[in-house]
Amino acid sequence: MTQSIFTVRASSWGGLFDCAYAWQGVHMLGIRKPAGLRAHLGTSIHASTAAYDSGRLPGGQALSIDEAASIFVDSLRQPDRDVDYSQDELSVREAERIGLTLHTSYCLDIAPRFHYLAVEAKLQPLDIDCGNGVIVRLTGSMDRSRVTDAGDGVLISDVKTGSAVIQQGEAQIKGRSPQLGTYQLMYEQGEQVLTKGAQIIALHTSTRPSTAVSQVWDAKRVMVGTEDAPGLIEIAAQMFRSGLFPPNPSSMLCSPKYCARWATCPYHE
Numbered sequence: 001m002t003q004s005i006f007t008v009r010a011s012s013w014g015g016l017f018d019c020a021y022a023w024q025g026v027h028m029l030g031i032r033k034p035a036g037l038r039a040h041l042g043t044s045i046h047a048s049t050a051a052y053d054s055g056r057l058p059g060g061q062a063l064s065i066d067e068a069a070s071i072f073v074d075s076l077r078q079p080d081r082d083v084d085y086s087q088d089e090l091s092v093r094e095a096e097r098i099g100l101t102l103h104t105s106y107c108l109d110i111a112p113r114f115h116y117l118a119v120e121a122k123l124q125p126l127d128i129d130c131g132n133g134v135i136v137r138l139t140g141s142m143d144r145s146r147v148t149d150a151g152d153g154v155l156i157s158d159v160k161t162g163s164a165v166i167q168q169g170e171a172q173i174k175g176r177s178p179q180l181g182t183y184q185l186m187y188e189q190g191e192q193v194l195t196k197g198a199q200i201i202a203l204h205t206s207t208r209p210s211t212a213v214s215q216v217w218d219a220k221r222v223m224v225g226t227e228d229a230p231g232l233i234e235i236a237a238q239m240f241r242s243g244l245f246p247p248n249p250s251s252m253l254c255s256p257k258y259c260a261r262w263a264t265c266p267y268h269e
């Protein structure tokens with residue numbers, strides 16, 4: 001039997017279970033759309049906080065909070081990809097104020113509470129056999145996530161930015177299991193250790209920036225399923241085997257602002 005291997009970035013996996021039709025457009029058909037300034041603000045905060053955390057790993061080149069903040073400012077002001085400044089009602093100056101507040105708060109209040117073992121670790125490829133000769137190969141790195149030594153086990157700690165990441169003071173974990181469960185599975189396979197679970201470190205990018213850390217939960221369970229319900233791996237395998245990627249016009253991201261496939265998608269009306 002001929003084999004078809006689809007190589008997929010592990011960090012994109014969560015999006016498959018939001019709107020699979022949109023995911024197929026971006027990751028299999030190459031449809032792209034520029035990010036807005038608010039999304040780019042998040043990217044820049046991730047760059048500076050990852051540099052700060054990497055410097056605190058054994059053998060890392062330690063950076064002061066201010067030195068890491070300059071990475072944020074450079075990234076924000078000199079994007080290395082297209083940014084659509086008309087998408088958000090946000091000026092670059094305001095984005096810089098929000099980002100610097102969150103960067104400092106993260107470095108002073110959050111990072112010292114964690115003992116990181118790795119920052120945005122590279123992952124060993126994970127093959128999912130979908131049947132009929134179709135293999136999905138997950139690759140890449142644990143984008144925006146850390147591996148944390150929690151004392152009684154290893155956690156996958158994912159840094160999330162955005163204006164909906166904290167609600168009523170709580171870091172939101174809803175819908176995060178596909179991506180973090182994938183990271184748990186891939187880390188376990190690569191390192192031959194069991195993970196204890198996942199957690200979200202939320203950096204809220206509204207005009208009143210704030211931070212929160214979620215509870216720990218087992219994101220992997222959603223991927224592998226239970227006796228009563230199939231896991232998302234099995235459901236994804238069916239999509240790849242059939243070539244049918246269902247649309248989700250009820251997605252929070254179903255809008256011309258967020259969806260790259262909006263212009264040609266017949267399902268959003």
Ligand code: SF4
Pocket residue numbers: 019021022247248249250251253254255259260261262265266267268
């Ligand atoms: S427009 Fe809506 S339904 Fe269509 S691909 Fe985008 S998110 Fe999915």
